Amino acid sequence: xxxxxxxxxxxxxxxxxxxxxxxxxxxxxxxxxxxxxxxxxxxxxxxxxxxxxxxxxxxxxxxxxxxxxxxxxxxxxxxxxxxxxxxxxxxxxxxxxxxxxxxxxxxxxxxxxxxxxxxxxxxxxxxxxxxxxxxxxxxxxxxxxxxxxxxxxxxxxxxxxxxxxxxxxxxxxxxxxxxxxxxxxxxxxxxxxxxxxxxxxxxxxxxxxxxxxxxxxxxxxxxxxxxxxxxxxxxxxxxxxxxxxxxxxxxxxxxxxxxxxxxxxxxxxxxxxxxxxxxxxxxxxxxxxxxxxxxxxxxxxxxxxxxxxxxxxxxxxxxxxxxxxxxxxxxxxxxxxxxxxxxxxxxxxxxxxxxxxxxxxxxxxxxxxxxxxxxxxxxxxxxxxxxxxxxxxxxxxxxxxxxxxxxxx
Numbered sequence: 068x069x070x071x072x073x074x075x076x077x078x079x080x081x082x083x084x085x086x087x088x089x090x091x092x093x094x095x096x097x098x099x100x101x102x103x104x105x106x107x108x109x110x111x112x113x114x115x116x117x118x119x120x121x122x123x124x125x126x127x128x129x130x131x132x133x134x135x136x137x138x139x140x141x142x143x144x145x146x147x148x149x150x151x152x153x154x155x156x157x158x159x160x161x162x163x164x165x166x167x168x169x170x171x172x173x174x175x176x177x178x179x180x181x182x183x184x185x186x187x188x189x190x191x192x193x194x195x196x197x198x199x200x201x202x203x204x205x206x207x208x209x210x211x212x213x214x215x216x217x218x219x220x221x222x223x224x225x226x227x228x229x230x231x232x233x234x235x236x237x238x239x240x241x242x243x244x245x246x247x248x249x250x251x252x253x254x255x256x257x258x259x260x261x262x263x264x265x266x267x268x269x270x271x272x273x274x275x276x277x278x279x280x281x282x283x284x285x286x287x288x289x290x291x292x293x294x295x296x297x298x299x300x301x302x303x304x305x306x307x308x309x310x311x312x313x314x315x316x317x318x319x320x321x322x323x324x325x326x327x328x329x330x331x332x333x334x335x336x337x338x339x340x341x342x343x344x345x346x347x348x349x350x351x352x353x354x355x356x357x358x359x360x361x362x363x364x365x366x367x368x369x370x371x372x373x374x375x376x377x378x379x380x381x382x383x384x385x386x387x388x389x390x391x392x393x394x395x396x397x398x399x400x401x402x403x404x405x406x407x408x409x410x411x412x413x414x415x416x417x418x419x420x421x422x423x424x425x426x427x428x429x430x431x432x433x434x435x436x437x438x439x440x441x442x443x444x445x446x447x448x449x450x451x452x453x454x455x456x457x458x459x460x461x462x463x464x465x466x467x468x469x470x471x472x473x474x475x476x
Contacts (some may be wrong), residue, residue, distance in 0.1 A: 134476025
């Protein structure tokens with residue numbers, strides 16, 4: 068595992084931008100292993116790496132998750148799946164979202180599994196398969212809308228679509244799935260209602276003579292809260308990264324945040340009574356105050372809405388933000404010990420008791436950690452991937468590169 072001393076050494080040796088996201092692949096692997104222990108041996112684990120791995124970087128996250136025992140990957144778009152294939156990843160990849168008709172053939176040529184929600188799309192997949200002269204039937208997942216009212220077939224249309232897929236020599240009904248709207252809600256009523264609707268649709272499909280090989284419906288929240296809903300597959304996204312799927316949902320013991328955010332003080336200065344800091348003179352000093360400049364702003368995903376309540380950790384001290392968070396810079400209060408170049412923990416993993424976690428920051432601005440994590444993206448914000456105390460990959464303005472490819476699995 069990467070120790071605090073290892074991290075200090077790696078950050079001291081980094082010669083790029085001082086503000087970086089550190090992604091600990093040892094933590095990611097351990098999180099995957101812990102979720103594998105929660106599910107039965109007959110349930111597969113899909114590591115969801117959409118939105119560039121929830122801002123963590125889809126390629127190294129996917130490789131590490133698969134090496135730790137994940138069975139397959141989930142993405143939102145054809146482009147996301149194509150990127151994984153182009154880096155040599157051979158595991159099954161399910162495109163969870165709707166795609167355009169003009170993307171189908173590219174998806175099939177990259178061996179991406181598609182989700183079907185209407186008869187026209189199923190027919191289009193069949194046509195594209197024949198045009199590509201693929202020898203084997205193309206597996207698809209039929210998605211049922213049981214209450215999310217977003218992407219998915221209506222229960223009334225599901226039997227016709229399933230029957231078409233089953234009868235086609237060019238298609239294979241690999242699974243039937245749905246997605247929960249409120250699995251993170253303290254009241255489980257709607258989730259259980261969706262489950263009943265889903266079971267009814269599956270029974271109706273089977274009654275029509277169609278085999279349903281697999282079913283899956285559990286996302287991160289459901290995987291944690293409803294063990295009897297594991298079925299054939301669980302789709303673990305946000306929780307795999309050590310972030311809470313809901314404010315009232317505790318992560319399983321041992322699951323930790325994978326990403327931390329670090330910087331260094333670019334300047335230390337005093338602010339006298341009556342002087343202000345930042346745009347709009349949002350904060351005015353009531354007393355002499357020492358301030359430190361951190362080269363990080365909302366263009367890096369550090370949200371401006373946190374100007375009046377975010378804080379960082381400087382030398383183990385809680386340092387509140389002073390004034391408005393700017394596009395590229397943020398000012399924090401520091402003490403007399405602070406010096407230019409001192410390390411700053413912008414987002415921590417909860418172990419030091421001072422630095423905020425992404426969950427903490429999300430709560431402060433009434434949003435969810437999903438939104439914050441997916442905003443902390445490379446290349447503007449360099450991502451350093453560490454494993455066993457060593458730097459194994461980098462994603463920055465020079466692109467993504469693996470320093471030690473064999474270490475990623």
